[in-house]
Amino acid sequence: MTMQDARTPGSGRKAGWHKAYLTGSRPDLRVPVRQVHLTDGRDVTLYDTSGPYTDPDAATDVRRGLPPLRENWIVGRGDTEEYPGRPVRPEDDGIRHTSPRGGLNNLDAVFPGRSRLPRRGRGGAAVTQLAHARRGTVTEEMEFVALREGVDPEVVREEIAAGRAVLPANVNHPEIEPMIIGKRFLVKVNANIGNSAVTSSIEEEVEKMTWATRWGADTVMDLSTGRNIHTTREWVLRNSPVPIGTVPLYQALEKVDGRAEELSWDVYRDTVIEQCEQGVDYMTVHAGVLLRYVPLTARRKTGIVSRGGSIMAAWCLAHHEENFLYTNFEELCEILASYDVTFSLGDGLRPGSIADANDEAQFAELRTLGELNRIAKSHHVQTMIEGPGHVPMHKIKENVDLQQEICEEAPFYTLGPLTTDIAPAYDHITSGIGAAMIAWWGTAMLCYVTPKEHLGLPDRDDVKTGVITYRIAAHAADLAKGHPGAQAWDDALSDARFEFRWEDQFNLALDPDTARAYHDETLPAEPAKTAHFCSMCGPKFCSMKISQDIRREHGGDLAAAAGAGTGAGDGAVGVLDPEAGMRLKSEEFAANGNRVYLPLAD
């Protein structure tokens, strides 16, 4: 691989960071990275999810959409074909009745970029990354994620073939920079966006998507439930560098005016095809909410808290019939296989409170998800499994262990979990705790929770806080799992901290802007950025400064003490300044009977 530089050629190097690319086996296989330049001359290369928006050489225009990076790869494989596609109807945007205002009557809302014919597998063939992996093919997408993760492409292929990882990449979403979700890879973070009947607009949702990826969201779910669902999604998809997930049930429900009992397989199927043609990369499907499981929620403290789960439970009870997503699951698999849409099998009966965690309703559904996972795989559909929810710490590990066992190590994709219910307005933290733990134990992707959870819709600041919190959880898990390379980032920042390289600390921080702003609050002057102390203790009390002084002034002492065998040292003992004074001090030390302290009387 070679490194390409997105800076203007000839521009001078200075501390900070810029976007760069790792190039693979073909010139159009360019993996984005964040290249941080340290003041000591070294570079640190970090994973980057922000897309072309942070590349000054890329001319982005949300009205045109991102370039279709993967188009040549998809076409080149020759296993898909274009076709006219399903016509877009007013009700796709929630417009059932002629209305003088709102919705698509606002023509500005229609995405103005070029339109493509949709594409699907020739003759309904499965064109999934899973199908390719099973045939032994390393696709361009697999090579891309291998470069991105720093692993061998064959490892990527194997993990996908075994169903232990998914690479969500609809053939109709060529704009994405491929990424992989699986426990052997870096832990991923999803950010939810979406308008609702109560608030927010298309522009806001596109802005939230780019904002979320800027701070590190690996995928984005568009959970819109209000008007303009189809059009909002079109804008989001065409401008998204990351895979987009949806819950098709939300749009289907809008098509039947919000009456759950009027839902049907036909309406749902139509909606799924609509979304497959647009390019949705993964879909949450609540096919595990079986009629017989609904009574298991009757004595729960908070009943059913998944929207999709409650909608399907209402449908089942209204008709006294089995969930139509379950009874039509095989047909659904055939559809998804021909676009390479990944299943995210929803946990409609996940607990919504500490009291309801790990109950029979939850685990009964999980067993059904295990059954559906096997069926999906038999159709070559990539599949991940969604998980809770609200779970106290001591019940978290059971969730991962059971899911991994029942679902044959299919990637687990969990919402939090929240480890207590008592802190509305801080549920990014109650859940960040659970997220870090569950990811350490094997969850492959974490769905973020923002401070507004349970209270309102997240705004721009909430999205950022949610993403940063979950990036922390994901990275803490990468460290705990011993992911190769994860600790290099911590080490680089710690080195900068110990050496008072403040600008390097800021540039390496997950959120450089806030770190710099906090430092400026107490010590705003520019010299403070190079000061050998900070505002916490002042110059006299700085432990790191004292620690450095010790090394400088007592290098010989340290070496002597280390070399003289005090009984406490071992191979890890350092010798900082081996030549200076070591022999002399060592001799003094030995002459003193190797005793450096008086034994304590007892």
Place this chain on the structure above:
Amino acid sequence: MTMQDARTPGSGRKAGWHKAYLTGSRPDLRVPVRQVHLTDGRDVTLYDTSGPYTDPDAATDVRRGLPPLRENWIVGRGDTEEYPGRPVRPEDDGIRHTSPRGGLNNLDAVFPGRSRLPRRGRGGAAVTQLAHARRGTVTEEMEFVALREGVDPEVVREEIAAGRAVLPANVNHPEIEPMIIGKRFLVKVNANIGNSAVTSSIEEEVEKMTWATRWGADTVMDLSTGRNIHTTREWVLRNSPVPIGTVPLYQALEKVDGRAEELSWDVYRDTVIEQCEQGVDYMTVHAGVLLRYVPLTARRKTGIVSRGGSIMAAWCLAHHEENFLYTNFEELCEILASYDVTFSLGDGLRPGSIADANDEAQFAELRTLGELNRIAKSHHVQTMIEGPGHVPMHKIKENVDLQQEICEEAPFYTLGPLTTDIAPAYDHITSGIGAAMIAWWGTAMLCYVTPKEHLGLPDRDDVKTGVITYRIAAHAADLAKGHPGAQAWDDALSDARFEFRWEDQFNLALDPDTARAYHDETLPAEPAKTAHFCSMCGPKFCSMKISQDIRREHGGDLAAAAGAGTGAGDGAVGVLDPEAGMRLKSEEFAANGNRVYLPLAD
């Protein structure tokens, strides 16, 4: 016990909360609680650390200080005596040279409340709660914390006698509401305050102390390092309802103009006595930083990051002598025993980065702390042990397990730990993750970390964010440990959530103000506070509303399905509406061959 109400007698009951008291075996033994009144008529009683400041019947005046609640108990035990005490000197406030401005020349700074003669054990006797517990005495303080924790007083006595819990309560700090720190009790949270050479004033520090306890700090450490250390501490102590901790070394260093090598046992001893007489409840003592351990830090990424640790390491190397805190430890024990000051044995060699976690320097010091713990106990001094620092998740448990083994289950008091180094400005979160886990595994008290950690001094907002984050971690741990009664709070809030009692949710929240404000941002109108949906999904999509509708409309179906033995249910299956339609539905169900769905073809 009886419940006393701090509201004006005869005032009407309305939803919200107020301060109340549980009265013990004597009228002056009144344990404060936060009494939350729900709109459904129930009350929820929560632990309260906020002191008299939240009691409208208590007339508080920071210039007079809090009433000496414990004075009669201390005097009544008859084992202490008043004595003239050490005179306060200008250098106690860092004033070594005559100066026209600053320091105590500002006479307004001197605490104006009544002064008491200091008190100590008669003839130097150990008057500690540990000594009393070992003799089989249940002190008033022990009864107080038993009521506060909802356990038998004998359990409190036993845990203290065994050294598994401490009850920090200097005989010269009669203002405190006693609290206990031990793994069998609720996990506690400490908040650090303190001015520095760079910033902040006495008023700000007193304000931070009351603010921290308002949000749930169980103890406060005054880590001041600038001018006016003595006077700042006097104001803080006289106004604090919670135990106050310090690091005497910081003040001792000020007395020698910041030159570590000029420190001596005499200066340190004098400072300790000064602070014992003022009423400091626990002291961090870095007696485990031995000369021979210093070289073990030489190859570390971030050396020594504890201020006390680096000061003592510098002293040891400068003199090439053993740490004077270690060599004089027995005398220190005698002093602390006669005031009932609790040891917090500092981990001066704690890791300051992920790379340095669980290294030989850290564990070598821990073994010495185990030795010092035994010595302290032989002098009847209550003792807890401080812990890291920066530790990745997979190395956290080893810290607790080793500490508990080496230190004979003495309470562990940890700073975080931070689970990654990459997120300056979010270290309340990187450390909140580690704090929750380490507390679950046995840490008794958590020292908070604020968003300003590594960057600057915390302001009011940072103190609140730090305390709330750590209260979340502590409560998550209480749940995971199965602390009796902990889950009642979560359950009450979850019930309120499921029943759309918004005001109850806010009043039960750890931070009612922010929860209410976030809700208002999206749905500000008053009717929204009783709406059966929220701003996240709107009325049509609310899963909890659908879930409630299901229960209301399909109670019979649920009962039938539950009663007809579908094979999925068990004893946990609920019957919501046993009379309505159950028999009919059940018969229908049975007539249908107990089949509620078509088996999936495979």
